[in-house]
Amino acid sequence: MSRALRIGAAFAAALVLTLTLGTLGAVLWRAESFARLGAADWSALRFTLTQAAVSAALSVLLAIPAARALARRRFPGRALLITLLGAPFILPVIVAVMGILAVFGRSGLLNDGLAALGFDRISIYGFAGVVLAHVFFNLPLAVRLLLQGWLDIPAERFRLAAALGFGPGDIARHLEYPMLRARAPGVLVTIFLICLTSFAVALTLGGGPKATTVELAIYQSFRYDFDLGRAAMLAAIQLALCATAALLAARFTLPSGFGSGLDRPVARWDANGPLLRAQDIAVLTLTSLFLLMPLLAVVTAGLPRIGGLPAPVWQAALRSLAVAGASTLAAIVLALPLALASAARPGRRGLETIGMLPLATSSLVTGTGLFLLLRPFANPGDIALAVTVAVNAAMALPFCLRALLPAARELEADYGHLAQSLDLTGLARLKLLIVPRLRRPLGFAAGLTAALSMGDLGVIALFADDDSATLPLQLYRLMGAYRMQDAAGAAVLLLALSLALFWTLDRGGRADA
Amino acid sequence: MLELLDITITQDTFRLAADFRVEKGARVAVIGPSGAGKSTLLSVIAGFFPAESGRILWDGNDITATPPGKRPLSILFQDQNLFPHLTVAQNVGLGLRPDLRLSPADYEAVTRALTRTGLQGIEGRKPATLSGGQQSRVALARALLRARPLMLLDEPFAALGPALKAEMLDLVAEIADETGATVLMVSHDPEDASRFAPETILVAEGVAHPPRPTAALLDNPPPVLAAYLGQ
Structure with missing residues (x-):
């Protein structure tokens, strides 16, 4: 295993541990x-x-x-x-x-x-x-x-x-x-x-x-x-x-x-x-x-309303797309080194277990913990989107790992020695071997994370103020205000964006594979 | 010269000891019963599997702790010698530069190496479109370009028919003669050994024996080899 991979995996593991057990510790300490x-x-x-x-x-x-x-x-x-x-x-x-x-x-x-x-x-x-x-x-x-x-x-x-x-x-x-x-x-x-x-x-x-x-x-x-x-x-x-x-x-x-x-x-x-x-x-x-x-x-009620959606809905949609993009990038950056490092050391399951931890944590607990940890440094409204990105990425990590691990293991078993014998390491290995061979699971994992993050209404509800609402939260507020027609339009928009994100990214992984 | 000094290899209950030297430019077969540790021996020399103790020297330099890609050797595996998503030219080009930043001169060298192994006009094809024999030739072309002084063959031609296998061994012999490479070849076929290798290392009963003349070994095999050969 190369030094870069070891550092990447250790960094990812530390981050996941902070987001799960660290936030939990903050909660328990306060409780x-x-x-x-x-x-x-x-x-x-x-x-x-x-x-x-x-x-x-x-x-x-x-x-x-x-x-x-x-x-x-x-x-x-x-x-x-x-x-x-x-x-x-x-x-x-x-x-x-x-x-x-x-x-x-x-x-x-x-x-x-x-x-x-x-x-x-x-x-x-x-x-x-x-x-x-x-x-x-x-x-x-x-x-x-x-x-x-x-x-x-x-x-x-x-x-x-x-x-x-x-x-x-x-x-x-x-x-x-x-x-x-x-x-x-x-x-x-x-x-x-x-x-x-x-x-x-x-x-x-x-x-x-x-x-x-x-x-x-x-x-x-x-x-x-x-x-x-x-x-x-x-x-x-x-x-x-x-x-x-x-x-x-x-x-x-x-x-x-x-x-x-x-x-x-x-x-x-x-x-x-x-x-x-x-x-x-x-x-x-x-x-x-x-x-x-x-x-x-939903679709029949909302489709005709999309054109007339008020500006805050569109702004929220853009914000959600940015959150989904950042969460996807973060989840892949965390999942890939964890998957590769786990595959490089068959029989050791520590990293995999850490990557699966978010399955057992609730995003609201993580959100509460992050709030407690970050309160001395920042105003919750200001960091709402960043926290949402971190929590979404962590929550999607187990699914990304599950998609990537079998392929990473296969890659290591089939081509690990060949790559080693040709001294194919570092970025060249990433570009010439890992990305081309893992395209499909990478695309699937990215699509899944993007769609999950796009539609997530969890930790954002804890933190957001008026200037940082995502599309799901904006939709929830429209429902709360009984503006059901706008809500239906926003729902169709959200549905279309989630499906489009998944479809595009998953498709991207399949292209000329 | 390749030297294995007091090497011991342990894997669960499996043990293998090796203490021998192979002269520069020699062509040596490695034979023995299956499970005796022929491939493991090559794995240790190539650096994929650490020996428990002992040292490996090449030309007097200790390479025991050198990572596989930095050792002065090329290895051909039983299968998966080519990356299926890269073209033939890219697969061969990896032998020149692992990051594949190839200059026009590099591409010419790739084409020359392919021509030398009997392949023409297939630079842009993917391995899956090639026959087994052609795939072996591509892997050999890459070994030719890498021009490392030691070549390890871990039964890369086992899946080929007898005629094709003989052809490939002749090609390996020619390439080794041209580059002066030392060759270690695992085989379970005594025919291969007598055709290709003047010397043979017998791996049996936990010991990799020093190379001996192949003809003498096969004509007068020790009991364990006789049993394996069915004599």
Whole structure:
């Protein structure tokens, strides 16, 4: 390993440790005793756990029939549907929330229908809304992970089952149920962890004493009460929650990348009955509608409004693009040396573990810690964007590493010795070997980071003043001011920018590769 | 002259000792049962794997701690000798300048080296469009340009057919004669050894023995080599 790489990796590791454990240390140091935990804090803790558990359980339960239908049916558009199931990962949360409100909200399609039939309108703010939004985001993930489970059942098993005359019930008992028992717990824990740290959903659809998550409580005590001690204590609780869930999740494999290879056909002889066929069609139609309707509602409402968006929205959009660009650059600059250094020392997992740490940290905790650390030196409003860049880069790092590490290992195994024997080192090695060979994962990682950062509504909400709002925050403010038409327009703009960033960067990695 | 002084190599439970010298300009085969450590021996000489103890000298200079790319040698691996994303000319040009800032004169040298190994007009092609024999020739052209005094061959032609392999070995012999290079060649085929190498290092039972005349060794093999050869 060259000196430059060693320095780069050490620098990246130190920075990640500062952003995760360092900020945490600042929080713990500021937090006072847990004895002062009030009734509201307990209720936030309870709500966080309950909504995460219910969201995870519902996502997995609904995903089972959908994944099963996708596994045993071939139809035109199946590949597209599977690709779309990967989209929520880069979909800005606030845009999805807009869509969910457009369908299920007070004056949404569902309530209009209920009212037309003479029923009372229902409200989804609170527990129901939070769970609904979390299922919207995590159902696709659960379907993809479980579909992978189905496809991992060897095709020969199904052939043997057909030869033995198994019916659908026998297949379920002997092939599908054992697979689910092995896979579903991992999926459940993964989604539980995601829902524990989700902030934007709780911010927009939760609130009030009965529907406040720990993350939201951190935000409120910080933003409204400026009670740093309480914010720090809540941050410590959030950390304990995440660390526990992450330790659990580490025992199962976590999802990676977008579901490539999920369109492998498997011949099935057991599922041709008309009843099963009707069941699968119904399940897939309902699932698609549930996922697509909200997005269609946002796009149709917002598209005509884009031209008339007020100037602050455009300024926020430019600011967001700058933040996304800087976060992407920072994430790649951190991830690449970590990946290369890990690949150069097979068997040592220290750097990889450090790079994965942000998975277990909440961005609000990191934000609080950074505030505490930087308070003596700067005014929070002035450093809002810089802090957002740092936190976004850190949060995207695990996904970048997961994309880069396998390719970096392959590169080292295939060409490490050849490059060494030709004395190909330093910048020449970066330019002639690493970048050309890692183009695809680099493009994918950059696209992912840019889209995540573009749509992130987290730590920016803690810090921003009027002059430093990003597009998601501006959108949130428009919603708060009930300017729903402008909000819909801004949502379409945000959606388009996020998807365009991902598409462009990911494409760039594929060009003439 | 290449000297291995009291070299011991340890890898988990594997051990190999080597203490020998190879004269300048010699062509030496390295043979022995699989798993005996032939490739590991070359790895240590090339600098990819550190010996536990002992020293390696070239012309009296200690190169034990020299990084691979700075050692006075070129190595051809069993596979992955070319970067698939670079053109043939770039792959060969790496032998002149690892940063590929090549002058027109450098490009001429690349073309000459390719011509010398029997390749013409393929400078702009990518390795994947070449046959196995052509890929070997490109790697040899690069070794020719690097012109290091020691050449290590770790079975680079193992995937080629017998006729093509013989052709490549003849080419290596010609190039070595022209540049005066010393060649160490790993092989599991005694035919290769007798065709190419007047001397042979036998690697067996934890020891890399000093080079001996190939014909004598093969005619009157020690028991371990006899067992390996199936005699």
